[in-house]
Amino acid sequence: MSDVKPFVLDFDLVSGFCTSGKVKPTQRRVSDMVAQFANETAARAMVEGGDPLLYEFYGLDLPEDDSGVLQFGTTILYPGKVGEEYFMTKGHFHTILDTSEIYYGLSGHGMMLMETPEGQVDWKEIGPGEALYVPGRWAHRSINTGTEPLVMFFVYRGDAGHDYGTIEEKGYRKLVVERDGKPAVIDNPKWKV
Numbered sequence: 112m113s114d115v116k117p118f119v120l121d122f123d124l125v126s127g128f129c130t131s132g133k134v135k136p137t138q139r140r141v142s143d144m145v146a147q148f149a150n151e152t153a154a155r156a157m158v159e160g161g162d163p164l165l166y167e168f169y170g171l172d173l174p175e176d177d178s179g180v181l182q183f184g185t186t187i188l189y190p191g192k193v194g195e196e197y198f199m200t201k202g203h204f205h206t207i208l209d210t211s212e213i214y215y216g217l218s219g220h221g222m223m224l225m226e227t228p229e230g231q232v233d234w235k236e237i238g239p240g241e242a243l244y245v246p247g248r249w250a251h252r253s254i255n256t257g258t259e260p261l262v263m264f265f266v267y268r269g270d271a272g273h274d275y276g277t278i279e280e281k282g283y284r285k286l287v288v289e290r291d292g293k294p295a296v297i298d299n300p301k302w303k304v
């Protein structure tokens with residue numbers, strides 16, 4: 112058991128930022144995930160044109176080897192598109208595959224795209240005041256389908272870990288793109304068996 116003392120952290124309900132500045136966010140830009148987008152040419156052009164920030168999240172300095180710890184924080188995913196594909200997070204399975212995660216929508220609107228190693232796929236919309244349960248075994252990627260930052264609070268088991276490799280190699284089975292001004296979930300042409 113780790114020796115974490117009780118503490119309080121403040122997160123702004125709209126911006127998602129930790130306003131006391133006690134924790135610094137991790138940022139991911141288009142250059143961090145060019146290969147994850149369906150239209151890599153559009154992604155590379157965006158990198159050349161200034162490399163926009165896709166999202167930032169607060170990961171706390173809590174022990175990552177203790178199943179009794181809960182990791183938590185906020186994700187701020189900015190609005191925008193790469194080609195016709197909405198800004199999204201990298202997405203991951205948990206290293207301990209059967210660990211779950213809860214997201215709570217604070218502001219903005221988006222979607223969680225999920226899939227299992229066996230090939231089940233699902234997606235759920237998330238907005239302010241909605242709690243989304245991602246069961247164990249489901250890879251999860253957040254997508255901003257709106258015009259404001261999508262801000263979510265998340266919590267998961269401390270030792271769950273992040274497995275990015277599987278998604279980097281194979282991609283997701285589905286993509287979320289804008290069609291006729293609305294989000295549409297389509298097959299990912301780049302998905303590898």
Ligand SMILES: O=P(O)(O)OC[C@H]1O[C@](O)(CO)[C@@H](O)[C@@H]1O
Binds near residue numbers: 186267
């Ligand atoms: O880890 P990714 O796929 O880049 O997505 C970012 C979000 O997911 C989490 O890893 C939680 O699942 C957060 O730390 C972070 O906000």
Ligand SMILES: [Fe+2]
Binds near residue numbers: 203212267
């Ligand atoms: Fe996760």
